[in-house]
Amino acid sequence: MMHVYADNAATTAMSQVAIDAMTPYFNKIYGNPSSLHSVGQEAKEALDAARATVAACLGCEPREIIFTSGGSEADNQAILSAAAYGKKKNKTHIITTAFEHHAVLHTLQKLEKEGFTVTYLDVSKGHNITAQQVKDAIREDTCLVTTMYANNEIGSVLPISEIGAVCKEAGVTFHTDAVQAVGHLRIHVKEQNIDMLSLSGHKFHGPKGVGALYVRRGLPLVNVIEGGAQERGKRAGTENLPAICGMAAAMKDACDHMDENMSRVAAMRDRLIEGLSRIPHSALNGDPVNRLPGNVSFCFEGIEGESLLLLLDMKGVCASSGSACTSGSLDPSHVLLAIGRVHDVAHGSLRLSLSEYNTQEEVDHILQVVPEVVAYLRNMSPVWRDLQDGKREYIL
Numbered sequence: 546m547m548h549v550y551a552d553n554a555a556t557t558a559m560s561q562v563a564i565d566a567m568t569p570y571f572n573k574i575y576g577n578p579s580s581l582h583s584v585g586q587e588a589k590e591a592l593d594a595a596r597a598t599v600a601a602c603l604g605c606e607p608r609e610i611i612f613t614s615g616g617s618e619a620d621n622q623a624i625l626s627a628a629a630y631g632k633k634k635n636k637t638h639i640i641t642t643a644f645e646h647h648a649v650l651h652t653l654q655k656l657e658k659e660g661f662t663v664t665y666l667d668v669s670k671g672h673n674i675t676a677q678q679v680k681d682a683i684r685e686d687t688c689l690v691t692t693m694y695a696n697n698e699i700g701s702v703l704p705i706s707e708i709g710a711v712c713k714e715a716g717v718t719f720h721t722d723a724v725q726a727v728g729h730l731r732i733h734v735k736e737q738n739i740d741m742l743s744l745s746g747h748k749f750h751g752p753k754g755v756g757a758l759y760v761r762r763g764l765p766l767v768n769v770i771e772g773g774a775q776e777r778g779k780r781a782g783t784e785n786l787p788a789i790c791g792m793a794a795a796m797k798d799a800c801d802h803m804d805e806n807m808s809r810v811a812a813m814r815d816r817l818i819e820g821l822s823r824i825p826h827s828a829l830n831g832d833p834v835n836r837l838p839g840n841v842s843f844c845f846e847g848i849e850g851e852s853l854l855l856l857l858d859m860k861g862v863c864a865s866s867g868s869a870c871t872s873g874s875l876d877p878s879h880v881l882l883a884i885g886r887v888h889d890v891a892h893g894s895l896r897l898s899l900s901e902y903n904t905q906e907e908v909d910h911i912l913q914v915v916p917e918v919v920a921y922l923r924n925m926s927p928v929w930r931d932l933q934d935g936k937r938e939y940i941l
Contacts, residue, residue, distance in 0.1 A: 546861045549907040553748075553839060554697055554725060554898035555865055559791070560750035566794030567752065570787040578784055579775065588786055595793035602800045603742065603759055604733035611758045611766070611776045612789050616724035617648040618769060619743035619758035622780070623720045624652045624691055626760075626767040627741070628661060630718070631688020637661045638687045640679060642703075643883040644668045645693055649722055650879075653691075666692075669885040672699060673832045676707035683715045690719050694726035694742075698880040698896060699831030700840025702730065709738030718764065724748055724756075728799035729807065729838055734759055746792030749799045750900070755788035806901040811838040813899050813908050820912040824919055826932075826941045830881060830894070839899035844886055846941045847929035848893040848922040856921070857895075860914040866894045889928070890940050 550558070570591065576584035578592045593607070600607040613619045624639075631637060641653060643665045653663050664682045666674045679690055690712050695702045705721055712719035720741040726732060727742075728749025734742055741764065745756040760766055772781035799806070814836075818829060821843050830842035845853070850866035857864055866878070877891035886894075897911065923929040931937045 547907065547910045548861045548863075549903070549910055550863045551897040551899060551903065551907070551911060552863050552865050553900040554896065556747045556753065557750045557900055558902060559747075559752060560795055560798060562798045563751050563791040563795040567787040567791035570790055574786075578786065579773075591790055592784055592786060595789045598793040598797050599757055600759075602727075602732075602796050604735050605759055606762060608777070609759055609762055611760060611780050612784060613756045613758055613780060614754055614785075615747075615756035616646075616722065616743045616745035619745075619756050620646070620648040620691075620720075620722050621652050622758055622766065622769045623741040623743060623760070624649065624656070624689065625769065626765060627689040627691075627718045627720060628656050629767045630765050632661075634688070636686045636688035638664070638684050640664045640666065640682045640687060640690045640692075642666045642668055642674055642692050644696055644699070644701075644880040645691070646697055646722055646724070649691055649693070662686075668701075668883050671832060672830065672884045673701045673835060674703060676704050676711050679708050680711045680715075683711070683717060687715070687717050690717055692721055694721045694723035694732070695730065695837050695840075696831065696880065697725045698878060699842045699884065700837040700898075701832035702726070702835040702837060704835070705739065706737045712740075713738040725837060728796055729803070731803065734761070740764060746788065746795060749795055751792035751795035752788045755785055755792050757792070802901075807838045810899050810901055810903070813903060813905065814839055814841055816905075816908050817841045817897060817899075817911060821915060824916050826939055827919075828886075828890075828941045830884060830886070837898075841897040841899070843895050844881065844890045844941065845893045845895065845919050846890055846939060847926050847932055848919060850892055850894045852922055853893070853895055853918060856918045857914060860918065862911055862914055865896045865898075887940060 574587050576588035578589040596607045596610050600610050657663055666678050668674055692703055694705055709719050718740045721739055722743045724745045727744040740761045742759040747753040766779045770781045818841055826846040828844050877888050881891035
């Protein structure tokens with residue numbers, strides 16, 4: 546039986562490039578970069594080189610990169626820093642979107658309890674937002690706009706350059722959670738007027754447990770982790786040198802081959818969307834035009850997503866129904882509810898996320914088994930029977 550991994554938005558397989566880059570730092574160049582002796586300084590040289598590599602991929606200066614444990618920590622530090630800076634100037638209003646990752650939403654909910662006001666932009670129209678929405682929401686007391694670069698569940702790519710221009714004109718700090726975008730879309734933080742950007746290594750074939758925060762030079766940062774002078778005193782803890790070097794190598798590899806990878810992956814995505822759209826009473830989630838190259842998100846009426854995933858796994862297809870961070874929840878995805886899907890439909894969701902490691906043969910396999918499993922589940926469903934008998938009205 547063919548095995549297809551189509552859950553790359555949750556995590557990716559490490560590339561050999563990343564593995565090879567990490568290997569020397571486990572037992573050969575193993576010093577602490579803060580140590581003054583030669584072994585430590587050799588490690589510091591590697592750390593500086595990795596920082597320069599990440600900065601080059603984002604179009605910024607190496608000193609503007611802070612290494613973190615991943616995207617969630619970077620999101621927390623960025624948002625809490627902008628809030629603290631804003632509060633000193635009596636600015637306590639923040640703008641975000643209704644379909645952000647929970648690393649952003651939960652941090653904002655914490656700030657709301659501390660007196661901040663948050664505007665959640667509506668994403669139901671076109672499954673995306675516009676820069677005009679951001680412009681209209683900015684107030685005199687707005688201290689931060691934080692929007693994801695691309696949605697992790699439905700693949701919508703936000704108009705980041707336009708939002709950045711709006712924020713720059715208004716003098717408002719702009720942070721973007723780019724965890725799903727880095728390594729898959731061209732990013733230049735200076736040209737796009739991005740003040741802070743979060744990323745995570747394991748989303749582009751790097752290791753887990755490592756990420757980075759880009760912070761425009763001159764913006765103050767609040768420490769989330771205290772204890773040492775690492776990362777210019779802004780993130781305590783001995784740097785995870787093997788992981789940092791692996792992430793930097795994976796990031797450079799992704800950026801060097803981005804055009805060819807994007808083209809190939811997008812072609813497979815479009816084949817999947819076309820094929821799955823033929824399933825009756827189904828709907829594509831997310832912006833149909835401005836979309837991540839590898840994201841395919843559908844809702845199928847009359848089925849439960851959990852059963853769909855389990856049966857697909859039995860047929861060799863690894864997929865998800867939404868964010869990996871909330872996969873244990875029985876509640877429908879807040880992202881799907883935010884774009885206007887009703888509860889019954891949102892429960893029947895499927896997210897397929899591809900990478901350059903996937904093949905056309907694997908796409909063929911997905912297109913064969915998904916319709917079979919959907920039909921099988923519908924035949925067992927009393928809800929589907931009621932729909933067919935006219936006792937309920939179709940939604941999709």
